[in-house]
Amino acid sequence: MKVLVVGSGAREHALVRGLLRDPGVTETVAAPGNAGMAADVTTHPLDVTDPAAIARLAATLGVDLVVVGAEGPLVLGAADAVRAAGIACFGPSAAAAQLEGSKAFAKDVMAAAGVPTSQARICTTLQQCEDAFDDLGAPYVVKDDGLAGGKGVLVTDDWPAAVAHAAACLAKPQGRVVVEEFLPGPEVSLFCLTDGVTVVPLQPAQDFKRLHDGDLGPNTGGMGAYSPLDWAPADLVDEVVTRVVRPTVEELARRGTPFCGVVYAGLALTPRGLRVIEFNARFGDPETQVVLARLRSPLGALLYAAATGTLAAVPEPEWSEQVAVCVVVAAANYPETPRTGDEVGGLGAAGRTPGATVLHAGTAHAGDKVVSVGGRVLSVVGTGPDLAAARAAAYAAVGEIDLPGSQHRTDIARSAELGEVRVPPAPLG
Numbered sequence: 001m002k003v004l005v006v007g008s009g010a011r012e013h014a015l016v017r018g019l020l021r022d023p024g025v026t027e028t029v030a031a032p033g034n035a036g037m038a039a040d041v042t043t044h045p046l047d048v049t050d051p052a053a054i055a056r057l058a059a060t061l062g063v064d065l066v067v068v069g070a071e072g073p074l075v076l077g078a079a080d081a082v083r084a085a086g087i088a089c090f091g092p093s094a095a096a097a098q099l100e101g102s103k104a105f106a107k108d109v110m111a112a113a114g115v116p117t118s119q120a121r122i123c124t125t126l127q128q129c130e131d132a133f134d135d136l137g138a139p140y141v142v143k144d145d146g147l148a149g150g151k152g153v154l155v156t157d158d159w160p161a162a163v164a165h166a167a168a169c170l171a172k173p174q175g176r177v178v179v180e181e182f183l184p185g186p187e188v189s190l191f192c193l194t195d196g197v198t199v200v201p202l203q204p205a206q207d208f209k210r211l212h213d214g215d216l217g218p219n220t221g222g223m224g225a226y227s228p229l230d231w232a233p234a235d236l237v238d239e240v241v242t243r244v245v246r247p248t249v250e251e252l253a254r255r256g257t258p259f260c261g262v263v264y265a266g267l268a269l270t271p272r273g274l275r276v277i278e279f280n281a282r283f284g285d286p287e288t289q290v291v292l293a294r295l296r297s298p299l300g301a302l303l304y305a306a307a308t309g310t311l312a313a314v315p316e317p318e319w320s321e322q323v324a325v326c327v328v329v330a331a332a333n334y335p336e337t338p339r340t341g342d343e344v345g346g347l348g349a350a351g352r353t354p355g356a357t358v359l360h361a362g363t364a365h366a367g368d369k370v371v372s373v374g375g376r377v378l379s380v381v382g383t384g385p386d387l388a389a390a391r392a393a394a395y396a397a398v399g400e401i402d403l404p405g406s407q408h409r410t411d412i413a414r415s416a417e418l419g420e421v422r423v424p425p426a427p428l429g
C-alpha cells in the first residue's frame with residue numbers, strides 16, 4: 001500500500017513515522033511536508049487549499065490512500081475530491097467536517113444525538129452576546145463560530161474583554177459568535193477512528209492549550225501533550241464512545257453525511273459529569289504525537305480500514321506500556337505574529353537524546369540549514385516507563401534545541417507527574 005500524507009505539521013510528521021513503522025505500507029509520501037518529513041520520505045509541493053490539486057497529486061503518484069491531516073482542506077472538500085478520483089481517503093467529506101467547521105452545527109448535532117455538552121447561545125449581534133453573558137454568567141466563554149486554528153476562543157472573567165472579542169468575531173463576514181457555559185474540570189482529548197458506522201477509540205491524551213506555564217496566557221494550537229492519563233476513570237473511554245462519539249456518528253449518518261476519518265472529542269470532566277467542549281474532524285496536534293508514539297498496531301491498516309468501511313474487521317489497537325510526553329517548541333511571537341527565518345540549531349543532539357524523538361512542524365531547508373517557517377516549529381516527544389522519565393527525556397532534548405527567541409512550556413504533564421490532577425467525583429445516575 002502506498003500512502004500520501006497531506007499537511008506540514010508535527011501531527012503529519014507523526015503520521016508519516018507511524019506509517020513507516022507499518023510493514024503493510026510499502027511507500028509513504030508527503031505533501032507539502034517540512035524539513036523533517038523530507039528527511040524521512042519524498043515530499044511534493046502542494047497547495048492544500050486546492051482539493052482538485054490534492055486529488056491530482058494522489059492520482060499522479062498512484063497512491064492507495066490519502067490521509068488528510070488538517071481541518072482546513074477537509075472543510076474545503078479535500079476528501080470529496082480524492083474519493084471522486086476513485087482513491088481511498090482518510091478524512092470526512094466537507095459536509096461531515098462541519099462538525100468542526102461550525103460550532104453551531106456541532107451543537108445542533110449534539111442536541112439531536114443527546115450528547116452532553118455545555119449550554120450555548122448562538123449570537124449574530126453584540127446585544128445577543130451581552131444577554132448570553134448575563135444568562136450564563138462568568139467566566140465568559142466566547143467562541144468564533146468558524147475555524148480559527150484553536151485561537152478563536154476567549155475564556156475570561158473580564159466583561160469588556162469578552163465584549164471586545166465578541167465584537168471582533170462579529171465583524172468578520174458572516175461573523176457568528178457562540179457564547180457558552182463555562183465547564184470546570186480537567187480536559188481530555190479522545191480520538192476515535194470511524195468508517196461512518198464502526199467506532200474504534202484510540203488512547204486518551206491531555207493537551208496544554210495556553211501559551212505559558214500554569215495555563216496562563218493566550219490560547220494556542222497546543223503547546224504540549226501526554227498520554228496515557230493515569231488519573232482518568234477506568235471507564236472513561238467506554239463512556240465517551242457510548243455517550244458521545246457513537247451517537248454523533250449515528251446522527252451524522254442519519255443526516256446523510258456519514259463521517260469517515262477521526263472524530264476528535266475534546267471533553268471536560270466536570271462535577272456534573274462528562275461534557276463535550278468541542279469536536280474536531282481530524283487528529284489533534286500535539287496529542288497525535290503522543291498517542292501514535294504508543295500505538296503498537298499497524299497504523300496504515302487502521303486508517304485504510306476507516307477509509308474503506310472495513311473497520312469492524314480490524315483487530316483492536318494495541319498499546320505500548322510506555323508513557324509519552326510532547327513539548328512544543330514555538331517561534332518568537334507565537335501565536336500572534338510568529339517570527340520566521342530563524343535557524344534551528346541543535347537538531348542532531350536533540351535527536352540523539354535517549355528516549356526522545358524530534359518531529360518537525362514549521363521548518364524548511366534553506367541551503368544546508370534548517371530554518372523556522374511557522375508558529376509551532378518542533379514537537380519533541382519523550383517516552384519512558386513513567387511520566388517522570390518521559391518528561392525528562394523530552395526536556396533534555398528540548399534543552400539541546402537552539403532557536404533564537406523560541407518559547408516552550410516547562411510544565412507539560414507536571415501536575416500529572418505529581419499526582420495533582422483531580423477528577424471531580426462522578427454524579428449519581
Ligand code: AMP
Nearest residue numbers: 118141150153180181182183209277278
Ligand atoms: P476550543 O477551540 O473550543 O477547544 O477551545 C479551546 C480551549 O478553550 C479549550 O481547550 C478549553 O481549554 C477552553 N474552553 C473552550 N470552551 C470552554 C468551556 N465551555 N468551558 C471551559 N473552557 C472552555
Ligand code: GLY
Nearest residue numbers: 207222284285286
Ligand atoms: N490540540 C488541539 C487541536 O488539535 O485542536
